[in-house]
Structures are given as structure tokens and as C-alpha cells.
Amino acid sequence: MFARIGLILSLDLKIVAKAVISGGPGERRLLLGNEAIARGALEAGISAATAYPGTPSTEIVESLAEVARDYGIYVEWSTNEKVALEVGIGVSMMGLRALVAMKHVGLNVASDPLMSLGYTGVVGGLVIVSADDPNAHSSQNEQDNRIYGIHANIPVFEPSTVQEAKDLTRELYELSEKFRMSVILRTTTRLAHSRSPVVFGELVRHGRGASFHRDPERWALLPPYNLVKHREVLERLEELSKHLSDFKFNSVEEGEEDTAIVVSGVAYNYVKEALEELGVRLPVFKFASVFPLPRGLALKALSYKQVVVVEELEPVLEWQLKILAYDEGMPARIHGKDVLPRVGELNKEIVKAGISRILGIPYEAPPAPVPLVELPRRPPVLCPGCGHRSTYYAVKLAAQRAGVKPVYANDIGCYTLGFYPPYQMADFTWSMGSSIGIGLGIARFGSEPVIAFIGDSTFFHAGIPALINAVYNKTPLLVIVMDNGVTAMTGHQPHPGSGVGAMGEQRPTVRIEDIAKAVGVRFVETVDAYDVTAVRDSVQRALKFLKETGEPAVVISRRPCALLVLRERRRRGESFKRYTVVKEKCINCGICVDRFACPAIVRDTDGKVAILQDMCTGCGVCAAICPAKAIQPKEG
Amino acid sequence: MVKRSVIIAGVGGQGLITIGSILGEALAARGYNVSVGEVHGLSQRGGSVVVFLKYGDGAVSPIVTQSEGDVLVGLELIEAVRRLPLMKKDGVVVVNDFLLPPPGSKTVPARDELLAALPRGNTYVLDARELALRAGSDIALNMVMLGAVVATGVLDLESSEVEGVLSKRFKGEFLKINLQALRLGYDSIKKGPKY
Numbered sequence: 001m002f003a004r005i006g007l008i009l010s011l012d013l014k015i016v017a018k019a020v021i022s023g024g025p026g027e028r029r030l031l032l033g034n035e036a037i038a039r040g041a042l043e044a045g046i047s048a049a050t051a052y053p054g055t056p057s058t059e060i061v062e063s064l065a066e067v068a069r070d071y072g073i074y075v076e077w078s079t080n081e082k083v084a085l086e087v088g089i090g091v092s093m094m095g096l097r098a099l100v101a102m103k104h105v106g107l108n109v110a111s112d113p114l115m116s117l118g119y120t121g122v123v124g125g126l127v128i129v130s131a132d133d134p135n136a137h138s139s140q141n142e143q144d145n146r147i148y149g150i151h152a153n154i155p156v157f158e159p160s161t162v163q164e165a166k167d168l169t170r171e172l173y174e175l176s177e178k179f180r181m182s183v184i185l186r187t188t189t190r191l192a193h194s195r196s197p198v199v200f201g202e203l204v205r206h207g208r209g210a211s212f213h214r215d216p217e218r219w220a221l222l223p224p225y226n227l228v229k230h231r232e233v234l235e236r237l238e239e240l241s242k243h244l245s246d247f248k249f250n251s252v253e254e255g256e257e258d259t260a261i262v263v264s265g266v267a268y269n270y271v272k273e274a275l276e277e278l279g280v281r282l283p284v285f286k287f288a289s290v291f292p293l294p295r296g297l298a299l300k301a302l303s304y305k306q307v308v309v310v311e312e313l314e315p316v317l318e319w320q321l322k323i324l325a326y327d328e329g330m331p332a333r334i335h336g337k338d339v340l341p342r343v344g345e346l347n348k349e350i351v352k353a354g355i356s357r358i359l360g361i362p363y364e365a366p367p368a369p370v371p372l373v374e375l376p377r378r379p380p381v382l383c384p385g386c387g388h389r390s391t392y393y394a395v396k397l398a399a400q401r402a403g404v405k406p407v408y409a410n411d412i413g414c415y416t417l418g419f420y421p422p423y424q425m426a427d428f429t430w431s432m433g434s435s436i437g438i439g440l441g442i443a444r445f446g447s448e449p450v451i452a453f454i455g456d457s458t459f460f461h462a463g464i465p466a467l468i469n470a471v472y473n474k475t476p477l478l479v480i481v482m483d484n485g486v487t488a489m490t491g492h493q494p495h496p497g498s499g500v501g502a503m504g505e506q507r508p509t510v511r512i513e514d515i516a517k518a519v520g521v522r523f524v525e526t527v528d529a530y531d532v533t534a535v536r537d538s539v540q541r542a543l544k545f546l547k548e549t550g551e552p553a554v555v556i557s558r559r560p561c562a563l564l565v566l567r568e569r570r571r572r573g574e575s576f577k578r579y580t581v582v583k584e585k586c587i588n589c590g591i592c593v594d595r596f597a598c599p600a601i602v603r604d605t606d607g608k609v610a611i612l613q614d615m616c617t618g619c620g621v622c623a624a625i626c627p628a629k630a631i632q633p634k635e636g
Numbered sequence: 637m638v639k640r641s642v643i644i645a646g647v648g649g650q651g652l653i654t655i656g657s658i659l660g661e662a663l664a665a666r667g668y669n670v671s672v673g674e675v676h677g678l679s680q681r682g683g684s685v686v687v688f689l690k691y692g693d694g695a696v697s698p699i700v701t702q703s704e705g706d707v708l709v710g711l712e713l714i715e716a717v718r719r720l721p722l723m724k725k726d727g728v729v730v731v732n733d734f735l736l737p738p739p740g741s742k743t744v745p746a747r748d749e750l751l752a753a754l755p756r757g758n759t760y761v762l763d764a765r766e767l768a769l770r771a772g773s774d775i776a777l778n779m780v781m782l783g784a785v786v787a788t789g790v791l792d793l794e795s796s797e798v799e800g801v802l803s804k805r806f807k808g809e810f811l812k813i814n815l816q817a818l819r820l821g822y823d824s825i826k827k828g829p830k831y
């Protein structure tokens with residue numbers, strides 16, 4: 001039998017605690033790209049860092065939170081990215097340096113203040129980290145946020161290596177203050193989540209006095225001033241573009257051919273490996289500043305006969321170079337997305353194929369091996385003991401009992417995994433808070449009820465305005481808040497409902513049921529997510545309420561994240577009772593393994609179900625759903 | 637120049653990232669440029685996870701592409717076989733003799749089928765959990781695998797260098813267990829026959 005698993009529940013211990021401050025100037029440490037950015041910000045003497053967690057950006061502020069107390073800076077998890085940016089802007093108005101981090105789609109949420117920040121500029125240096133996700137490894141899209149910089153008149157920079165991520169971050173604070181502009185630091189998943197050796201510089205404690213820079217004409221975005229500011233920022237960008245040709249992070253490596261490469265970001269490493277394997281020496285222009293272009297260097301690149309632009313996702317450099325070439329009458333033939341993909345990540349082989357096409361060198365892709373065994377897919381699963389699973393299970397029962405076929409509106413978080421079989425309870429999942437918002441549009445016209453699932457953190461992030469809308473516009477929709485007490489998907493960051501702050505300090509707890517009641521929801525019930533009967537009955541009552549009143553209802557299904565509970569138990573050395581299948585009683589109906597699908601329950605080699613003892617967290621839900629009472633706590 | 641490419645494959649929660657970062661630190665101490673790439677997010681939750689480690693002089697990129705891998709460290713059999721296309725023909729495989737069927741999957745290949753798919757002559761198979769328990773805790777399974785990959789001699793690393801990194805990172809009882817696990821993994825490859 002598949003008897004030995006424990007490790008799935010084992011935890012990746014925080015092995016590099018305080019990595020970002022433990023090391024003096026000149027020391028060389030292996031850092032994650034995100035940690036390197038954090039270190040760079042500390043070397044620049046920031047006073048504050050804010051973020052909403054999101055892969056692949058999370059570790060930046062997470063590692064800053066870890067050292068915040070020792071180091072004397074303020075760090076917070078904000079309710080959403082818009083708020084995070086707004087706090088950062090406020091800190092900058094105080095003349096202090098701030099870092100604001102988010103994943104690419106987070107910048108959409110922050111885009112409203114961002115657009116105006118381009119006009120006003122900053123006092124204290126302000127770096128906005130946008131962690132893009134080519135290949136959409138853990139995201140709903142592949143948007144290229146360098147374009148946000150162009151849209152918002154905010155300069156964009158992109159590091160190529162982990163070392164550069166640190167150094168560039170530090171340097172950008174100088175630049176931000178010199179040009180009085182905030183800057184976007186764009187990273188990608190591969191850089192954010194790569195570890196490489198980094199040589200440390202000196203840590204700077206900010207030591208600046210904070211004072212509000214009163215300047216109403218600048219900060220109040222009112223009609224007569226806005227156009228002036230728009231003109232001013234265009235001039236500053238022009239100025240910056242000239243300055244950037246001497247910027248030390250933009251570099252040129254000489255080569256022998258008349259074809260030049262222009263590259264930005266992590267793709268630089270693919271280019272270097274590709275050229276080496278192809279055995280050609282092309283000049284390489286590495287641009288850390290992708291908007292605005294370093295004008296002088298760009299013109300130099302355009303003086304070659306051909307230019308190949310290597311960049312991930314959209315042709316941002318390519319477009320700018322083509323415009324410049326046209327304006328300046330340069331005849332260079334500019335390639336890029338004609339030979340490289342616009343979708344997905346680059347890698348060495350893709351870059352090799354692209355470059356060899358331009359150079360006319362024969363290229364053979366490495367052979368595609370034939371699979372010898374057919375392998376099952378392994379989609380991510382809800383953990384053993386996860387309260388979301390029992391909630392889904394109970395909601396399904398309730399819908400069956402009520403004889404309805406609900407539209408299942410789902411949101412962003414661990415519970416998105418309810419999309420996969422056997423649950424298949426995500427008819428759509430869009431962006432933070434959209435389960436309620438989009439659900440409202442469907443509920444307005446549909447005949448079946450809409451059940452919107454949303455996590456606790458997501459509820460605070462963007463669920464509340466949509467819930468208010470449901471009340472105000474009297475739309476029947478059942479919101480199930482799956483509350484596990486933390487932002488679990490990204491690694492357990494606290495939020496307004498958690499009672500602690502980013503730095504581990506005590507904080508007041510904002511209660512979801514209080515909010516729901518305060519905005520006028522008349523049906524608010526809280527249930528234990530493990531109590532399948534209680535959840536089922538509550539959902540049934542809510543569905544009835546929806547039908548009778550045409551108003552929204554809220555059910556809060558609560559259980560702390562099973563991973564956290566387990567971690568805590570391990571730390572305390574506590575033992576607990578696991579569950580087991582009494583084979584004689586089991587009627588082999590398969591409900592526990594096929595329909596409930598706790599990963600700890602498997603079909604043994606004899607075809608009967610069994611519980612993997614190492615994986616079981618002892619939640620006991622399977623015992624409650626087994627019709628034959630065959631699952632029982634293990635004796636001894 | 638890239639000198640070696642390592643692939644570490646397994647299931648979310650098995651401690652793959654730790655293996656990568658410890659190897660990376662030891663190699664960086666040798667003066668190599670190193671890149672240890674991890675992609676997580678959704679895959680943290682019991683999904684299929686892969687970590688890439690590359691080292692050499694000059695620029696090294698964070699992805700191992702098809703037919704590029706020198707060593708594959710597999711913490712689970714299905715996941716090890718899944719990453720075989722990334723391996724060079726004569727690459728070395730170190731695999732934990734452990735099969736975890738994905739929940740709900742109807743067609744799970746048998747252990748023998750999976751083992752048969754691994755390159756004969758270049759594969760080492762060990763029971764890492766058993767060795768980890770012998771060292772004192774099943775959490776140290778990844779340390780057993782770490783010891784095993786060092787023992788193959790494919791990487792420019794001595795066991796003492798890895799021990800040095802562990803001593804810097806861990807303390808007390810936990811360090812003791814980890815060092816013991818590392819040693820057991822190492823010895824089992826040195827002594828044991830290839831598959």
C-alpha cells in the first residue's frame with residue numbers, strides 16, 4: 001500500500017531567516033531575487049514597505065517584515081494594492097523613502113492612484129515593484145506591466161540578475177529623488193524566484209527627519225494644474241532619457257558581427273548562453289531602463305545593420321526602437337517578435353532558435369524524447385484537513401437538497417482549487433473580489449441561485465464594495481466567505497481579520513460578520529467549516545432567504561488553515577488522533593475517496609479505501625460523511 | 637560557461653527548495669555563479685514542483701531546457717519520470733523509492749513500470765524516508781536526498797562543504813538530525829549498487 005508520506009505535511013522551514021540583514025558590506029550570500037530587492041531597499045535606507053501578497057512578489061515585503069523591528073522600519077500588509085501604493089505615496093510626501101510591491105495584476109488595482117502619481121512625482125524616493133508572471137505560472141494572465149510605465153509616464157527598469165536586482169533597487173532611490181519621479185521596477189517570476197550569489201553593500205538606516213512637504217498646487221490634482229504637470233513630466237522623461245545612456249546598469253558588450261542584440265531583464269542570461277552555444281560573438285546591448293530608452297545607447301544599437309530585440313512578452317523595447325529608428329532615419333532592420341514568441345516565457349533554446357534564424361545559421365532543436373510511461377496529471381489540491389473541502393462538500397449537499405443547480409462564482413485563493421474534480425465548483429474565477437461582482441450580473445438575470453465563494457483576505461481586499469452593491473441594488477446572491485484566518489495561498493500573511501500585523505505585532509481584528517451586518521446584509525450566519533451538517537443547513541436557510549426576499553445573504557464558514565494548525569502542533573510537540581478505515585465495516589461506496597477526495601484517503605492495492613496515516617490531520621470530517629460509519633479515530 | 641544543470645523534482649511540501657538552496661550555497665562558496673530557480677504558487681499545495689539549479693562561470697540562466705540536465709534528483713517516482721525529457725542521454729538520476737498517486741487519479745503506473753523508465757546503469761534508487769527516520773525525523777528526507785546527490789560525484793562538491801552550509805543554517809538537535817540524514821544518504825549511494 002502507499003503507506004509512507006509524512007513529507008507532504010512537512011514544512012519548508014524558514015531557513016534563511018533574516019537573510020537580508022545578516023551580512024556586512026562585501027559579503028557574498030545566496031539570495032532569492034525578491035530578497036535581493038529587499039536588501040537593496042535597505043541599503044537605500046527606506047523607511048517603509050507596503051504590499052498585498054501575491055506570487056511572485058510576496059517575499060519582498062515578507063523578508064522586510066521579518067527584520068522590520070530590528071531594523072527600525074515600518075512594514076505592513078495592506079488590504080489591497082491601491083491602499084499599499086497610497087500609503088507609499090504618503091510616506092514619500094513626508095520626504096522618506098518607501099517600497100511598494102505587488103504582483104502584476106495587483107498593479108491593475110493600484111492603477112488609479114498610479115496614473116496621477118506620474119504627474120505629481122515624489123519627494124522621498126518611491127520604488128514600485130511589479131512582479132510580472134510570463135507563462136502565467138500562478139496568475140490569471142500574462143500582462144506586461146512595462147506598458148503601465150509608458151501609460152502612466154513613470155520610468156520602468158528591469159534587472160537581469162539577482163545581484164543586479166539588489167544594486168538596481170538601491171540606485172533607483174537616488175534616481176527617483178534626483179528626477180522627482182517614482183519608478184517601476186519590473187521583475188519576472190524567473191528572477192523573483194531565483195537564488196544566486198549576491199555581494200552585499202552597506203546597510204543604511206534612514207535617519208532622515210520626516211516632515212510633510214506641503215505643496216497643495218502639486219498634490220491637489222485640480223483642473224488648472226493638471227495640464228501643467230502633464231507637460232512637466234514629459235520634459236522630465238526627455239531629460240531622463242538623455243541621462244540614462246550613462247546609467248551604469250545599461251551596458252554594451254562589443255561583438256564581431258553586424259547584428260546587435262538588444263535585451264532586457266532575465267532574458268540577458270538566455271542570450272549569453274545561446275550565443276555561447278551557437279559560437280557567435282554578437283554585440284549585446286543590455287538595457288536596464290526599458291522606459292524611457294537610453295537615447296544615446298539606443299542610437300548606437302541602431303547603427304548596426306540588424307538588431308534583434310530579445311524581451312519577454314510584449315515588444316516594448318522593439319516598438320520604442322522602431323519609432324526612434326524611423327524618426328532618426330536609421331536604416332537598421334529591427335527584429336524581435338517576428339522570430340521570438342510574444343506568449344510565454346523565453347528560454348535558451350527559444351532564443352537560440354530566434355537568433356539563428358536571423359543569422360541564417362542552421363539550428364536543430366534538441367530531440368523530443370518519447371515518454372515510456374503514461375503519467376497522471378498532478379494538479380494542486382486542497383490540503384488534508386482543509387476547511388474549504390468540507391465547505392464545498394456541504395454546499396453541494398445543500399444545493400442537492402434544495403433541488404437547485406447554482407452558478408458557482410469563485411475567486412482568487414486556495415479555494416480556487418475547488419475548480420478541479422471532484423468538486424468542480426468554479427464556473428468562473430476572474431480577479432480579486434469578482435466572484436461577488438460578476439455574480440451580481442448573473443444573479444440579476446438568472447433563474448438559478450448564484451453562490452459566490454470568497455476567501456477572508458480577498459473579502460477585505462475587494463469583496464466589500466461588491467457586497468455593498470448587492471445590498472444597495474437588492475440582488476439575491478449567496479456569499480460564502482471561506483475564512484481560514486490568513487492569506488494562505490501566498491504563504492500565510494496576516495490580514496485585517498487575523499489580529500496580527502506584518503511585523504508580528506498585535507492588531508485589532510476586523511470581523512467579517514460585523515462588516516456584513518453593517519453594510520445591511522440581513523442574513524449573516526457563521527458556521528464551523530468542519531461541521532458538514534451545520535454548513536449544509538445554513539446554506540439551505542440562506543438559499544431560502546434569497547428566494548423569499550431577493551436580498552443577498554452571507555455565510556461565513558470558518559476554520560483556521562490546516563497547514564498552520566499542523567505547524568503549530570509540530571512546534572509544540574502535540575500529538576493528535578488520526579483516523580482509519582475499519583475494513584470490515586467499509587461498504588466500498590467510494591464517497592470518501594472519489595467525492596470527498598481528501599488527499600490522505602486512497603484506494604489501496606486491494607481496491608479498498610485506506611487512510612495514509614502520515615498525511616491525516618485528524619480533522620474527522622471523513623468520519624462524518626461515511627455512510628457506513630467505517631471511518632473511526634485510531635485507537636492508541 | 638554553464639558547467640552543470642541539476643533538476644530537483646517532487647511534490648509540493650517535500651522540501652525541494654531547501655535542497656536547491658543548500659547545494660547552491662555550497663557551490664557559490666566554491667566561487668561559481670549559481671542560479672537556483674523555483675516556481676511555486678499554486679503548486680505549493682501538493683502539486684508537481686520542479687527546482688532548477690545551474691552553475692558555472694559567467695551568465696547562467698534560471699531554466700533547464702530539454703536534454704540539458706546532468707543530474708535529476710527525484711523525490712517521488714511519478715515526478716522523476718515526468719522530468720526525464722529534461723535530461724541528457726547520459727545524465728545521472730537519484731530517486732527516492734516512493735510513489736504518491738495524485739488524489740483521484742484513475743490510472744497510476746506501477747512502481748516497477750516507473751523504475752523501468754529510468755535510465756538503466758545511471759540511476760540510483762534509495763528509500764529516503766526510511767533513512768530519514770533512522771536519522772531521527774521524516775522531515776529530514778530532503779537531507780537524505782541531498783547527501784545522495786553529493787555522493788554521485790557529478791557535482792563539484794565534497795560532503796564536508798555541504799555539512800559546512802548545514803552547520804551555518806541549523807542549530808542543536810535539528811542540525812544533528814540533518815547531518816545524520818545527509819550522512820546516511822551519502823553512504824547509501826557510496827555503498828549501494830546502481831539500479
Ligand code: SF4
Pocket residue numbers: 581585586587588589590591592593609625626627628629630631
Ligand atoms: S465512505 Fe465509508 S463506506 Fe464508503 S468507501 Fe469510504 S470508508 Fe468505505
Ligand code: SF4
Pocket residue numbers: 384385578579598599600601611615616617618619620621622623
Ligand atoms: S480525518 Fe479524514 S478528512 Fe481529515 S485529514 Fe484525516 S483522512 Fe482526511
